[in-house]
Amino acid sequence: MEKKRTVFFVSDRTGITAEALGRSLISQFNAEGFRQVTLPFIANLDKAKEAVARINASGIEDGIRPIVFSTIVDDAVRSIIQGSEALYLDFFEAFIGPLERELGMKSSHTAGRAHASADNAAYIQRIEAVNFALANDDGISTKRYPEADVILVGVSRSGKTPTCLYLALQFGIFAANYPLTEDDLNHGELPAVLLPYSAKLYGLTIEPTRLQQIRHHRRPDSRYASSDQVRYEVRQAEDIYRVMGVPFMNTTHPSIEEIATTILHQTGIQRRF
Amino acid sequence: MEKKRTVFFVSDRTGITAEALGRSLISQFNAEGFRQVTLPFIANLDKAKEAVARINASGIEDGIRPIVFSTIVDDAVRSIIQGSEALYLDFFEAFIGPLERELGMKSSHTAGRAHASADNAAYIQRIEAVNFALANDDGISTKRYPEADVILVGVSRSGKTPTCLYLALQFGIFAANYPLTEDDLNHGELPAVLLPYSAKLYGLTIEPTRLQQIRHHRRPDSRYASSDQVRYEVRQAEDIYRVMGVPFMNTTHPSIEEIATTILHQTGIQRRF
Numbered sequence: 425m426e427k428k429r430t431v432f433f434v435s436d437r438t439g440i441t442a443e444a445l446g447r448s449l450i451s452q453f454n455a456e457g458f459r460q461v462t463l464p465f466i467a468n469l470d471k472a473k474e475a476v477a478r479i480n481a482s483g484i485e486d487g488i489r490p491i492v493f494s495t496i497v498d499d500a501v502r503s504i505i506q507g508s509e510a511l512y513l514d515f516f517e518a519f520i521g522p523l524e525r526e527l528g529m530k531s532s533h534t535a536g537r538a539h540a541s542a543d544n545a546a547y548i549q550r551i552e553a554v555n556f557a558l559a560n561d562d563g564i565s566t567k568r569y570p571e572a573d574v575i576l577v578g579v580s581r582s583g584k585t586p587t588c589l590y591l592a593l594q595f596g597i598f599a600a601n602y603p604l605t606e607d608d609l610n611h612g613e614l615p616a617v618l619l620p621y622s623a624k625l626y627g628l629t630i631e632p633t634r635l636q637q638i639r640h641h642r643r644p645d646s647r648y649a650s651s652d653q654v655r656y657e658v659r660q661a662e663d664i665y666r667v668m669g670v671p672f673m674n675t676t677h678p679s680i681e682e683i684a685t686t687i688l689h690q691t692g693i694q695r696r697f
Numbered sequence: 698m699e700k701k702r703t704v705f706f707v708s709d710r711t712g713i714t715a716e717a718l719g720r721s722l723i724s725q726f727n728a729e730g731f732r733q734v735t736l737p738f739i740a741n742l743d744k745a746k747e748a749v750a751r752i753n754a755s756g757i758e759d760g761i762r763p764i765v766f767s768t769i770v771d772d773a774v775r776s777i778i779q780g781s782e783a784l785y786l787d788f789f790e791a792f793i794g795p796l797e798r799e800l801g802m803k804s805s806h807t808a809g810r811a812h813a814s815a816d817n818a819a820y821i822q823r824i825e826a827v828n829f830a831l832a833n834d835d836g837i838s839t840k841r842y843p844e845a846d847v848i849l850v851g852v853s854r855s856g857k858t859p860t861c862l863y864l865a866l867q868f869g870i871f872a873a874n875y876p877l878t879e880d881d882l883n884h885g886e887l888p889a890v891l892l893p894y895s896a897k898l899y900g901l902t903i904e905p906t907r908l909q910q911i912r913h914h915r916r917p918d919s920r921y922a923s924s925d926q927v928r929y930e931v932r933q934a935e936d937i938y939r940v941m942g943v944p945f946m947n948t949t950h951p952s953i954e955e956i957a958t959t960i961l962h963q964t965g966i967q968r969r970f
Contacts (some may be wrong), residue, residue: 437958438954438955438957438958440954441718444713444714445788448714448789449789449796450796452770452793452804452806453802453804454802464958464959464962465925465959465962493792497725504886508937511795511796513792513795513796515718515788515792516721518791519766519786519788519791520722520725523722523723523725523786526764528725529726529727531726532726544910550859551859554858554859554862558831558834558858561831585827585831586823586826589827589866593863593953594713628863637817638821638824644708678872680866681713682711685711685737685738686712689737
């Protein structure tokens with residue numbers, strides 16, 4: 425049997441960045457072959473020593489040395505982690521030297537300065553955007569549409585809600601969403617309430633087979649999840665987008681991050697932080 | 698006047714990882730001195746050439762060469778970007794060599810394999826977690842608490858809702874939240890409905906002055922936002938956590954990412970992807 429290696433993501437903060445980049449790198453190999461462990465908040469020497477003990481123990485247990493991806497800013501903490509019996513790859517250290525030379529100054533080597541989101545104004549902006557998404561989800565209300573940066577439209581389960589929440593949390597964008605109902609789809613028209621905001625609309629569409637699968641998961645064997653119904657709704661929705669000139673994208677394959685980024689990119693909406 | 702440099706985050710996907718790491722690096726210098734531009738979806742040679750034109754133009758306009766942070770997987774695309782008149786730092790390229798040597802195999806050099814979230818089961822899990830957070834926000838319902846991974850408690854505006862949504866989107870965790878009402882706070886007790894789930898509770902607290910600021914933003918000059926009221930609520934909530942043995946954290950300074958990661962870390966809840 426092949427030995428299974430452990431990959432550690434070590435960070436003085438959340439480890440989310442180290443995870444994202446580390447996972448992207450190991451996915452270039454056989455990702456199934458790795459056990460993944462995140463060690464967040466390794467921000468002092470004691471925690472660093474505990475982390476090293478854990479890394480070394482897993483190397484012994486696995487019978488093969490671990491891989492450590494790290495984003496440690498503090499030199500003293502980093503040098504302890506660096507002493508572990510592992511392949512040590514630091515995303516921070518590799519680039520700070522070239523940047524110092526380019527900018528002609530020393531870096532501050534201060535952990536956590538990147539977290540502008542902890543800043544008061546940005547925090548409030550972010551919370552307001554989340555509240556906006558919640559208050560304007562699924563066509564609950566259209567009163568605040570003048571404040572919206574974007575209004576997503578689409579059939580039920582095409583990905584509107586998670587995309588709005590992601591736009592709010594990641595970019596501070598005010599995103600509302602409005603479901604196209606059977607009535608709208610039968611008429612082949614946008615609901616009248618959306619017409620004043622046509623410049624803010626962005627449509628989502630999805631492959632019928634995928635939509636059927638998602639709806640089936642929610643309401644097994646319903647008309648709502650039937651092949652005919654799903655095909656009809658998707659076709660009608662796409663026709664409406666085309667006739668009304670609403671830009672739209674297919675959400676079948678991309679992740680929520682990719683859907684949100686594509687919308688930003690195509691509409692030119694400015695992120696708020 | 699000092700010249701202002703442009704920093705580019707270039708990616709064949711969303712650019713979110715390149716941004717996170719690049720911002721963390723430049724925050725070690727004087728971040729105010731940089732203009733930031735993200736170029737996502739640079740996934741073919743034509744887009745790469747357009748990106749280079751844009752990077753070079755900004756260098757001419759700024760009068761100082763730009764910095765490019767990139768996470769480009771494809772060698773041909775990367776080598777075009779690398780030819781721009783900029784300090785080029787690639788988060789991918791720097792580590793793929795050491796990994797290939799360690800693992801004794803060639804990488805697949807395939808863009809986008811990291812996005813396991815595009816995978817069907819994980820996608821449905823993520824959507825279900827978001828739906829769970831929405832259906833169990835703010836004490837709307839307690840029926841599905843047996844399914845919850847965690848139930849956040851806290852006074853109004855202590856950060857419960859965005860934290861639940863982030864836990865759902867980032868980690869696929871089923872997170873509910875329940876507000877401590879004035880009644881609960883006056884009695885100094887957890888509401889009876891929560892008692893069967895005491896092992897799943899996690900408390901949020903916040904500095905009174907910060908809470909006052911957030912509440913004032915929402916309802917200016919209300920009793921709700923008054924200094925006395927806010928101080929009283931926070932003190933009572935913390936007393937309840939202590940008496941009932943509910944683990945809790947202060948949300949005043951950390952970002953939503955840090956709050957969510959801390960909860961995972963302290964409770965040992967397993968992420969679902």
